Amino acid sequence: MDEIDRKILAELQLDGRLTVTELAARVRLSVSPCHRRLRGLERSGAISGYRATVDAQALGFTFEALVFVTMRDEDRSTVAAFEEAVADIPNVLQAQRLFGDPDFLLRVVTRDLAAFQRLYDERLATLPGVQRLTSTLVMKSVVEDRPLPL
Numbered sequence: 001m002d003e004i005d006r007k008i009l010a011e012l013q014l015d016g017r018l019t020v021t022e023l024a025a026r027v028r029l030s031v032s033p034c035h036r037r038l039r040g041l042e043r044s045g046a047i048s049g050y051r052a053t054v055d056a057q058a059l060g061f062t063f064e065a066l067v068f069v070t071m072r073d074e075d076r077s078t079v080a081a082f083e084e085a086v087a088d089i090p091n092v093l094q095a096q097r098l099f100g101d102p103d104f105l106l107r108v109v110t111r112d113l114a115a116f117q118r119l120y121d122e123r124l125a126t127l128p129g130v131q132r133l134t135s136t137l138v139m140k141s142v143v144e145d146r147p148l149p150l
Contacts, residue, residue, distance in 0.1 A: 001046065004029065006150040008037055009046065013147035016050045053145060061109040063116050064138040067124060069104035072131035081128040089123055102134065 007027040011018060018026070024034035041047045056064070071082065079097075086095045086106065094107040106124070110116040124133055 005037060005041060005046070008034070008041065010147065010150045012047065013150075056109055060111050063110045063112050064141075065108050065110075065116055065135045066138060067106040067108055067120075068102035068134040068136075069106060069127070069130055070101060070132040070134075071103045071129045073129050074103065078129035082130070085127050089119075091119055102132075 004027055008023065011023055011026050020035050020038065021031055023038070024031045027034060029037070038047075056062075069082075071078065082104075083095070083097075086092055086104075091108050091110055092106050093109055094105075096105045097103065098105055108116065108119065108124075110119055120133070120135070124130075
């Protein structure tokens with residue numbers, strides 16, 4: 001990956017809806033070479049997809065919590081079952097396995113506190129292998145969806 005590829009990625013992180021013509025102008029290439037590089041970045045996996053960024057607050061998801069999960073058992077099958085089950089919960093926007101304690105960090109959104117409490121009691125607390133859940137509420141997002149520093 002060279003400097004031009006990094007410029008292409010940087011521009012697309014800012015605006016994924018750029019046409020190839022607009023992108024080529026921004027990175028100072030003609031359209032055909034820009035298009036070839038773009039397809040190459042997609043084939044290599046450097047670009048994994050395109051999507052719209054949606055404002056959760058505008059859609060009524062006004063409650064966000066970080067949930068720390070400590071596992072009772074950490075054998076391969078229990079962890080796999082936990083990961084599969086947590087992936088099926090749409091309100092979990094991110095799930096990360098951590099080194100040390102706790103074992104997982106979940107970023108969860110719901111419409112309000114009551115919805116979070118139901119989700120917590122009915123889904124999160126019943127996930128396979130969970131020993132303890134610890135939650136903290138998000139007061140304010142300071143940095144969100146920042147582009148990679150290319």
